[in-house]
Amino acid sequence: MDREREQTAQSFGEEVVKVVRFRVQRFRPEEGKAYVQEFQVPVYRGMTVLDGLHYVRDNLDSTLAYRFSCRMGVCGSCGMFINGFPRLACQTQILELGSDTVDVRPMPNYPVVKDLVPDLGPLFEKHRTVRPYVIRDPRELEQPTGEFLQKPEELEEFLQFTYCIKCGLCLTACPTVATDPQYLGPQALAQAYRYCKDTRDAGMDERLKVAAGTEGPWRCHLAGACSEACPKGVDPALGIQLLKRLALLRRWRLKKPHRPAPLAGERTGVSRRPGIPEPPPPTVESEGSASS
Amino acid sequence: MREATLWTLHLAAGIVILVLLAVHMGIMHLEDILAAMGTGYPDPLSWTSVVVRSKKLLFTVAYVLLLGTALYHGLYGLRNILLELNPGRVAARVIQWLVLALGISLFVLGTVAAIVAYVR
Amino acid sequence: MNRARTGRLGILGWAYAGRFGVERYAYLLHRITGLGILAYFLLHVFVTSSRALGQGAWESVMGFLNKPVFRFGEFLVYVAFAYHALNGVRLILGELGFTLGRPGRPVYPYPVAHRRQRPLFLALMILSAALIVAGGWDFFVLGH
Numbered sequence: 001m002d003r004e005r006e007q008t009a010q011s012f013g014e015e016v017v018k019v020v021r022f023r024v025q026r027f028r029p030e031e032g033k034a035y036v037q038e039f040q041v042p043v044y045r046g047m048t049v050l051d052g053l054h055y056v057r058d059n060l061d062s063t064l065a066y067r068f069s070c071r072m073g074v075c076g077s078c079g080m081f082i083n084g085f086p087r088l089a090c091q092t093q094i095l096e097l098g099s100d101t102v103d104v105r106p107m108p109n110y111p112v113v114k115d116l117v118p119d120l121g122p123l124f125e126k127h128r129t130v131r132p133y134v135i136r137d138p139r140e141l142e143q144p145t146g147e148f149l150q151k152p153e154e155l156e157e158f159l160q161f162t163y164c165i166k167c168g169l170c171l172t173a174c175p176t177v178a179t180d181p182q183y184l185g186p187q188a189l190a191q192a193y194r195y196c197k198d199t200r201d202a203g204m205d206e207r208l209k210v211a212a213g214t215e216g217p218w219r220c221h222l223a224g225a226c227s228e229a230c231p232k233g234v235d236p237a238l239g240i241q242l243l244k245r246l247a248l249l250r251r252w253r254l255k256k257p258h259r260p261a262p263l264a265g266e267r268t269g270v271s272r273r274p275g276i277p278e279p280p281p282p283t284v285e286s287e288g289s290a291s292s
Numbered sequence: 293m294r295e296a297t298l299w300t301l302h303l304a305a306g307i308v309i310l311v312l313l314a315v316h317m318g319i320m321h322l323e324d325i326l327a328a329m330g331t332g333y334p335d336p337l338s339w340t341s342v343v344v345r346s347k348k349l350l351f352t353v354a355y356v357l358l359l360g361t362a363l364y365h366g367l368y369g370l371r372n373i374l375l376e377l378n379p380g381r382v383a384a385r386v387i388q389w390l391v392l393a394l395g396i397s398l399f400v401l402g403t404v405a406a407i408v409a410y411v412r
Numbered sequence: 413m414n415r416a417r418t419g420r421l422g423i424l425g426w427a428y429a430g431r432f433g434v435e436r437y438a439y440l441l442h443r444i445t446g447l448g449i450l451a452y453f454l455l456h457v458f459v460t461s462s463r464a465l466g467q468g469a470w471e472s473v474m475g476f477l478n479k480p481v482f483r484f485g486e487f488l489v490y491v492a493f494a495y496h497a498l499n500g501v502r503l504i505l506g507e508l509g510f511t512l513g514r515p516g517r518p519v520y521p522y523p524v525a526h527r528r529q530r531p532l533f534l535a536l537m538i539l540s541a542a543l544i545v546a547g548g549w550d551f552f553v554l555g556h
Contacts, residue, residue: 085430108429110419118419160515173432175439178425180376181418208293218299219376222506223439224526225432233522238512241525244299245509251296303504310497321490321547324554337474339467346463359457366450373443377423398457405461412464 014044020094022052024064025105027112034112037061041102043094049102050078050089053116066116073231076167080116081105086169086229107172123168126184130192130211135203136260143282148200148261161194161239163232170226170236182215186226189217190239196246202260205250212247220244302368305361312358346409359402367395435526438533442499445492452489487551494543498536502529 020043027034039060041052050068057064069075071090078089083103094102110118134141170186171177177185184192192211196204210216220240227237249255272278318326320336327334335341345351371391375384421429427440459477462469505511511529 081430106419108419108421108425112419156517157515160518163518173429175426175429175436176376178421178429179423180378181420182378183376212293212296214295214375216295218295219372220507221439221442222435222503222526223432224435224524225429227524227526228432229430230522233518233520235515235518235523235525238509238515238525241507241509241512242515244507247293247296248300248508251293251300303507306500306504310500313493314497317490317493317547321486322550324550325546328554339470342463342470362453363457366446366453369446370450373447394454398454401461402457405464408464 014046016042016044017095018043018100020052020099021101022056023101023103024053024056024116026064026115027106028114029112041094045095047094048090049080049082049087049092049094049097049104052094052102053089053104064116065114067118074165076165079107079118079167079169079172081107081172086172088167088169088231091231107168109172109174109177110168118168120166120168122181123166123171123185123187126188127166127191130184130188130195131203131207132188132191132195134195134198134201135206136201140263145263146266147264149264150199150261154199154261158194158197161190161234161236164191164194164234164236165232167231169229169231173225173229175223175225176219176221180215180219183219184211184215186220186236186240189220189243190234190236192216193239193243193246196243199258199261202257204246204257208247208250211243212250217241217244217247298368302365305365305368308361309358309365312354313362315354316358342409346406349410352406352410355406356403359406360399363395363399367391433527434530435533438499442496442503445496448492449489449496452485483551483555487547490547490551491544494540494547498540498543499533502533502536505529505532 020041022039022041023036024039025034026037039056041055043052050066050071053064053066053068057066066078066080066089068078068090070077073088073091076088079086080089081087081104082089082092083097083099083101086107089104104116106112106116107118110120110122113119164187166187168187174183174186176183189211192207195201196207196211212218217240220237222237222241224237227235230236246255250257323334323336336345371388374387374391379387426443459473462473502511506526506529511532512525513523513528516523
């Protein structure tokens with residue numbers, strides 16, 4: 001048995017440092033009851049919890065269900081509750097946890113589909129309701145004639161919040177989400193602020209109708225846990241407080257909505273360098289050619 | 293934006309309470325320390341000191357102001373906590389009306405008592 | 413509400429959803445002290461309104477309340493107020509975005525805005541502890 005483990009680890013080209021006990025929560029909807037299963041996993045340097053789950057699935061129990069995609073902290077699929085903290089399994093190294101047991105459970109505050117797979121439906125639903133896109137004259141958005149001009153310092157005002165990967169870990173950390181399913185939550189509210197602050201956007205008041213309603217930022221009490229849990233440094237708690245401030249200033253008419261960013265004019269005095277091909281034709285049909 | 297209005301009032305009430313309740317707590321509970329420093333009323337709960345305070349217009353106005361802001365601040369907080377428990381649509385409405393009724397009736401009671409004690 | 417179906421932590425999730433910074437527990441304590449003060453305050457309005465009924469009513473109520481149990485309860489309310497008020501100052505400043513700084517670039521190690529107000533939090537908590545000690549001295553040493 002030990003030899004077998006060593007061989008597997010060696011197939012990663014690394015030496016086994018120690019053997020760690022994985023305590024994995026299992027759940028099958030048809031059985032309806034969650035239980036904990038233990039696995040012995042050999043660990044090499046740099047091995048992540050996600051690698052450990054791969055090892056379990058490949059060698060010990062092929063029925064283990066978990067969600068992952070990119071393995072590098074970009075897609076936001078592998079959010080889990082690991083050793084008492086919400087983390088991305090692909091960004092958490094087992095040796096960094098500094099423990100001989102690794103406790104892996106599905107993210108709290110979401111329905112569980114199976115084993116470690118949460119249903120992120122509520123997250124996306126809330127995200128959709130705050131209208132996370134630039135609201136502007138639809139003709140220019142669908143048939144663009146140029147770029148919107150935005151200064152670098154205007155970008156810096158909201159750049160941090162654009163790094164959200166919608167992994168949903170912040171909703172796991174939030175105390176209000178634990179009881180209130182209507183609360184929009186840190187993810188959606190930070191995105192609401194991000195689009196309200198975007199100078200290209202002209203729909204601040206329209207968005208605030210939902211984003212600053214009863215289930216908006218007023219349900220946040222600055223526990224700050226969402227920002228600590230965020231694996232991308234988005235800092236949703238900061239976004240929510242700034243949204244509160246913005247909504248307050250708009251409520252009492254102490255701040256005017258920004259003028260939407262102007263369109264860049266036609267370029268003059270430049271020509272295409274020889275040998276550079278023309279761009280492909282637009283994929284969106286123009287109004288004249290649209291059928292029915 | 294109704295919630296923004298309510299929340300602004302919650303914050304404003306909090307600031308008013310911070311000042312008034314600090315004075316109130318100082319008079320009521322730090323009386324011996326203040327008396328040792330040569331200020332304040334010793335034995336603030338005796339009937340004579342109650343009458344002395346009740347007869348001052350400044351104290352009466354401050355009482356009513358503190359009563360109103362504290363009721364608003366506290367009951368708005370209670371309403372938030374109850375609504376965060378996800379009581380359901382109908383129950384949420386009932387809670388809000390009950391909290392409002394409780395606040396108004398206690399405000400009337402306290403104000404009447406303050407005015408009676410002032411004019412007597 | 414079916415816990416297994418929604419996966420929500422419920423009211424225990426207010427207290428614990430992993431090992432987080434001190435602010436998450438300050439939030440919980442703020443809530444508990446707030447509810448405690450409110451419960452006292454609603455009764456307090458009733459009790460003190462008895463002054464409108466004259467000296468007899470007032471003195472009988474105060475005589476009834478002059479017991480060690482109630483004295484200690486009053487001290488607890490004082491402690492709760494000292495915490496709730498000073499933590500509330502931090503919350504007002506933070507929620508209006510004054511003490512959290514500006515959004516930056518998420519460069520590892522990621523900045524967490526609410527850590528920027530920890531010095532303020534610490535200072536206010538020391539102040540509140542000082543007030544509690546002063547109050548305790550007045551309640552239990554000078555008061556008897």
